Amino acid sequence: MVVRSTIMDTNSFRPEHASELDEATRQLTAKRERLLGESYRLFYRRPVHLVKGLGQYLWDANGDKYLDVYNNVASIGHCHPAVIAAVNEQMQSLNTHTRYLHERILSYSEELLETMPSEINKAMYMCTGSEANDLAMRIAHAYSGGTGIIVSQEAYHGTSALTSGASPALGSGQPLSPNTGLLASPDHYRLAGQDVGVWLADRMQEKIDEMTTNGIQFAGFMADSIFSSDGVLPGNAGFLKPAIDVVHKNGGIFIADEVQPGFARTGEAFWGFARHGVIPDVVTSGKPMGNGIPVSGLFAKQEVLAAFSDQIPYFNTFGGNPVAMAAAQAVLNVIKEEGLQAHSAQVGQQLLNELKGLQEKYDCVGDVRGAGLFIGFELVSDKESKTPNKALALDLIEKLRERKVLTSVAGPHGNVLKLRPPLAFQAHDIDWLVGALDDALHMIL
């Protein structure tokens, strides 16, 4: 049995670290412990107290500057002036809900749907990726008549009851729904030499058959196409297609969870699914959509969505409100105006090349893989065994923190550095990151 790392036991502050903290930080952590629910976790043994952000940089209360290589919420850069201005302007005129007419939701929907295959022609808005995925799963149920949802082995799809039951990354404390099927991760690194596309399609058919045997009707497959919580597994473009064909052949729908790869992040395409040449039935988005203003969306084929909408009312009070749409529109404008998709492809490739230098240099750097500015940096005991080295990964992110580089870990073993900076990350930032990695690895080893 694989012992899974969870969000609980990886990169997080624990009370026993308190003695290492300076007085101001200790007071803040103590106040958090007193006031906030115990679910709240802080990153790092020495938590970071941030007070300012701009572009790809963050500053702490001491004035120290950090390079942000983790946060995709501030997708186009922290405190981007275009989003600040758009939100401020809309807040000054109106912020109500979608039961009155407003133009912003329509112009944004029109423009965003144009980035998708024409089959996907309906938009809905919520506030979080969890809400979008919760609704997507209900749509899958309504459309297929089934309840069985397949997700990847280490998927994370949200915090609601329904999405948590389809999020094995939450660990064994959170029981999976009996209607959830787990598809093996497309771990190209360890499946080297195999045609992962064919392999994954075979696993998909097995899982669907298993569900059928268990009396559960298959409803659909939900996946983040970059498999972020499985350890950042971009794979080669197109490898997902055979598996999606299997999904459709078996009457299920494909829900592309674009909370991670969407909005130009992968460089190769505006959406993660587009890298694979597949047409989802439902697309969900969240984190990077409003640069920190809570907004999420669900985009679907009309006939798929109708199976739900014809029966069940759905109204999300804040979803698609004028201020949320103003933020989302500003983000979309900036991605286009600043050419961030091409930028992500180019700088991402440059960074990847530099990181591959470290891979050659260190036996413990087993694999470096990425699409655009979404890169996994996998630490192992040695290149031969490929044994995941979680302790090294955790040590490394603490050492990076000391060198003012912020990132975190991912994957079933918590041994993969998730390098996912704001798209404002520039070529001239590469030295800081790669230098810090090199230095830290050199020091640890």
Next chain:
Amino acid sequence: MVVRSTIMDTNSFRPEHASELDEATRQLTAKRERLLGESYRLFYRRPVHLVKGLGQYLWDANGDKYLDVYNNVASIGHCHPAVIAAVNEQMQSLNTHTRYLHERILSYSEELLETMPSEINKAMYMCTGSEANDLAMRIAHAYSGGTGIIVSQEAYHGTSALTSGASPALGSGQPLSPNTGLLASPDHYRLAGQDVGVWLADRMQEKIDEMTTNGIQFAGFMADSIFSSDGVLPGNAGFLKPAIDVVHKNGGIFIADEVQPGFARTGEAFWGFARHGVIPDVVTSGKPMGNGIPVSGLFAKQEVLAAFSDQIPYFNTFGGNPVAMAAAQAVLNVIKEEGLQAHSAQVGQQLLNELKGLQEKYDCVGDVRGAGLFIGFELVSDKESKTPNKALALDLIEKLRERKVLTSVAGPHGNVLKLRPPLAFQAHDIDWLVGALDDALHMIL
């Protein structure tokens, strides 16, 4: 069997109304139909195209001014400068998440928890009321070990899969969860002469016993203490207490859903539950918390929350982020600085008195009831039969819309006008509202 009105078949625009519209409005409704999911519903046969808001007023694209007697999201008034400034200021410096230290979430939590009984000492943040209630139900499950949740007969608690299954107001298209028990609405108007507190406590015990008989372990009772979707049933302060005592005696928890009555709305208390002298185990909030910036919260007794938090990770990406907290803090400041709770009590009472004048004048106005600026105005065939008159209520809100007064309907029969203006509503607005109501009733009858 009671045929329930649902959100689908009450105050909403339908395509067959399109011919009555001016060209600009028709274009917008057509564009919505083309681009947005069919779940989207517009208020009114002639939808309102809003472009501007300030305080208790809204303006449409033609420049016509409306009195807002419906929207509690813009709780302290549309486009309140304090919220605009706080959000703008915070957006200029930083907007990340709660895995880094930040002071705003702590200072806000400290101040907000002070408005609650000392037993409620832990805060968590999400983005919507649905997310807060979804988590609250999961906490009830974890703490009690049971799954049975009792809600009121016409309750609405959210859009997620779990909360929708506990929201009979969504109508028969949305199946209730088999773990949901329905408690009869405390309809003081039709229970006249009875001690509703004792009556409700008896119904509660019956429902819990029924659950037990059905093999479902009771987990808790979730209620909006003003019973908004049951038709706005504030009742007399304190009537809920005996029912909550029954909940606790049977090992369940009480979840106070404060999305409707919270944040000074009822005038008599800052929180709806406080009107009843009860101590909830979990409190949820949403709509009025950030004046339109998506933010919600869950506040709980430490030992109740711990049953969940000890086992299950929970992280809400946007929840409690610095900008959401800045908006929430500004709302709280304004409620205190502008004395909005006392204001709500005073102006609400004045408005109630004026509306009672209409009740005396018209046989079709069966009941007028309220707490602060949350008032139900119930239309019936006649005072003797108390038969709900939905057609009249729907007609009336359309007539009010013509007189530039915005409101909508509530209740199982859709015959109760829900009068719930921003707390910026002033004594001098009463004439507009009451005059329009008088005029419209006079015209219809």
